[in-house]
Amino acid sequence: MHIVVVGVNHRSAPIEIRERMAFSSAQVPAALSRLREELGLEEAAILSTCNRVEIYGMLPAQEGAVARLEEFLSVHGGLPREELAPRLYSSWDSHSVRHLFRVASGLDSMVLGEAEILQQVKAAYETARLHGAVGKTFNGLFQRALNTAKSVRSQTAIGRGGTSVGSVAVELAQKIFSHLSGATVLLIGAGKIGELTLRRLADRGVTRVRVMNRSLERAAALADQYTASAVPLEHLAMELLDADIVVTSTSAPGHLLAQEDIAQTMRARHQRPLCLVDLGVPRNVDPTVGELENVYLFDVDDLKGLLDHHHRERQAASAQADVIVDQKVTQFVAWWEMEVRSCEPSSSALAAVR
Amino acid sequence: MVIVHTVSSLLSYVAFLVACGAGALFLIQERQIKRKRMGILFHHLPSLDQLERVNVLAIGLGFALLTVGLSWGVVGSRLLRGVWWSGDPKEILSATLWVCYCILWLARLRATMRGRRVALLSVLGFALVLFTFLGVSWLVPTWHPSL
Numbered sequence: 404m405h406i407v408v409v410g411v412n413h414r415s416a417p418i419e420i421r422e423r424m425a426f427s428s429a430q431v432p433a434a435l436s437r438l439r440e441e442l443g444l445e446e447a448a449i450l451s452t453c454n455r456v457e458i459y460g461m462l463p464a465q466e467g468a469v470a471r472l473e474e475f476l477s478v479h480g481g482l483p484r485e486e487l488a489p490r491l492y493s494s495w496d497s498h499s500v501r502h503l504f505r506v507a508s509g510l511d512s513m514v515l516g517e518a519e520i521l522q523q524v525k526a527a528y529e530t531a532r533l534h535g536a537v538g539k540t541f542n543g544l545f546q547r548a549l550n551t552a553k554s555v556r557s558q559t560a561i562g563r564g565g566t567s568v569g570s571v572a573v574e575l576a577q578k579i580f581s582h583l584s585g586a587t588v589l590l591i592g593a594g595k596i597g598e599l600t601l602r603r604l605a606d607r608g609v610t611r612v613r614v615m616n617r618s619l620e621r622a623a624a625l626a627d628q629y630t631a632s633a634v635p636l637e638h639l640a641m642e643l644l645d646a647d648i649v650v651t652s653t654s655a656p657g658h659l660l661a662q663e664d665i666a667q668t669m670r671a672r673h674q675r676p677l678c679l680v681d682l683g684v685p686r687n688v689d690p691t692v693g694e695l696e697n698v699y700l701f702d703v704d705d706l707k708g709l710l711d712h713h714h715r716e717r718q719a720a721s722a723q724a725d726v727i728v729d730q731k732v733t734q735f736v737a738w739w740e741m742e743v744r745s746c747e748p749s750s751s752a753l754a755a756v757r
Numbered sequence: 758m759v760i761v762h763t764v765s766s767l768l769s770y771v772a773f774l775v776a777c778g779a780g781a782l783f784l785i786q787e788r789q790i791k792r793k794r795m796g797i798l799f800h801h802l803p804s805l806d807q808l809e810r811v812n813v814l815a816i817g818l819g820f821a822l823l824t825v826g827l828s829w830g831v832v833g834s835r836l837l838r839g840v841w842w843s844g845d846p847k848e849i850l851s852a853t854l855w856v857c858y859c860i861l862w863l864a865r866l867r868a869t870m871r872g873r874r875v876a877l878l879s880v881l882g883f884a885l886v887l888f889t890f891l892g893v894s895w896l897v898p899t900w901h902p903s904l
Contacts, residue, residue: 564795571795578790581804673868676805693791697872705793712795 404445404744405465406544408499409472409491410457413513416490423480424487426451428530434479435536442471446541448531450506452523454513459503461540469493497736500544504728504735507552509561515717516561521552540743544735551731558727559720564713568706569603571713572680576648579678579699584608589646591615591639592653593625596682600650605629613642617653643668648678651687659687666695680706762833766826766851770886772819773858777883779812780876787873809872813865816879820858827855847901850889857882 411424426434431449438447444460451457458476462468473491477484494502502511507524509516528545531537537545556562565571573583580586588609590597593616604612612631615638616622622633634642643649643665651659660679665688669677674697681688681702693700786802789795802808830851835841842848861878864870893901 563800574795575790575793578786578799578802578804579806581806674871675868676872696874699790701793709793709795 404461404463404540405468405496406459406461406499406540407465407468407472407493407495408457408459408502409469409476409493410450410455411490411492412455412457412511415492420480420482420487420490421454421456423482424451424456424476425453426456426479431530432534435531435534438475439536442468442475446538447536448527448541448545450524450527452520455506455511457506459499459541459544461538465495497732500735501728501732503544503548504551504731505725507548508555508724508728509552510555510721510724510728514566515714515721516563517566518556518562521549521556524552525549540739543738543742547731547735551728554731555724555727559723560716561720561724563720564716565710566713568682568703568710569600571706571709572650572701573603573607575699575701575709576678576680579676580647583648584610586647587611587613587645589613589615589642589649590631591649591651591659591687592683593618593621594652594654596652597650598625600652600682601625601629601631613646615639615642640664640668643677644671646677647675648680650680650682652682653687654683655687656685658689659683660692661689662691662695665689665692665698669695669697759833762826762829764826765822765829769819769822769826770890772815772822773879773883773886776812776815776819776879779808779815780879783808783812783876784873784880787876805872809876812876812879816858816862816865816875820855820862823851823855823858827851845901847889847893850885850893854882854885854889857885 411421413421416424426449431451434449435447438444438449438458438460442460442462444462446461448459449457450459456476458472460468460472472493473484473488476491477487480487503524505511507521509518509520512520524545528537528541528549531541531545565574576583576586583604584607586609588604588611590601590604590612593614597614597616601612601614610630612626612629613634614622614626614631615634615636616625617636619633619635625631626633649660653659665677665679676697676699679688679692679698679700681700684703686702688700688702690700690702692698782802783805785798786805786808789799789802790805830848831841834843861875861882865875
């Protein structure tokens, strides 16, 4: 018995090819039964995400298997095989097991260490199991893949730290206020960045958001799309008293918030902590504001610096993660040799029976 | 009588120790955030508002317990020895301690001061607690039993 993986990912193929290869959740059951009935896979699973499409299979013989799977994928995607084949990668046995374990752990992802892939691998396994496409080997294989991913995430820094400027800002704010859902956010500037920020905040369950803009109509239009309220720029001083987090992203030339203003605000707030995120270039907040007590100021460069720092940490952690993956692969292969492969009737044994 | 005095005084010291610990962690975490460092300390320490909540609650609780402990001491002294106040070094220090934490507690309650300053003062305040609790018995003679 052999385990094979054939697929495309973000490194091997551009988005145009990946989107044609993708399997919708409605297509997976039929594809799984075709893989088993027509291609002779004994066990099968399909992992299809926006960054990768991979078929995992267990089959008795290696000969011609990759060619058959290539043909299957080319028919599925409606792409000529000559065009698709150079984009596909494949590997066997312990290499394919290592590949799956690395994928599940986020080590093969476009954003190193991202956590979403773990859920996607889990879903792929659940679907295959639901449709009777997995047996002893794949149950063991996928459960160990999920287990490996969890070990990697808990034992290394691979999943630590945000992967975008916005998520780094959220991380910082969470170490000031614990729960963002209860925080009041004042958004100054209703441009593209302001809108993106608003969407992220809504995703995080922040409900009290005020949008402030030079043009009140623009602020109102944006606020209406989300559960936010628009406030005129003249109310700035008053809104500053109420807000916990202020995000600025205006293209105003000078400093919108000067040190004296914030110092005065802080006295009126009875020193209640204030988090300022300045996404404007040039900066909207006087940098010396960050020196005030109980004021936490982060500008774009601070956030980008932290983002780079996270990225370096993840890269350093990936070597450590690979050591864990290797251990888990060895353990799986040992289990598989003993539990599954040793039970196979070898050809000589069959001959002896005859 | 003496039991209530001893137990509430000791428990107030425990509360001040908790306030000191939370205050110290607050100072460390605040420094990480101000300096934009997201290292191991940043990830593992609780958020500032959690640390502040523990710090303030512990100061308040400690102050209440110390008040009970001292009043029992004063009343007890009158009943057992016939004097309200004997001017013992430990009594003077304890009264000082009470005044310090009273000021700290009121300042925080009236929100004239918050965050870093309260945390720093609760750490410094505990130095006075240590001196009152241990220092006096060794350095200055007192009739209070040493532990």
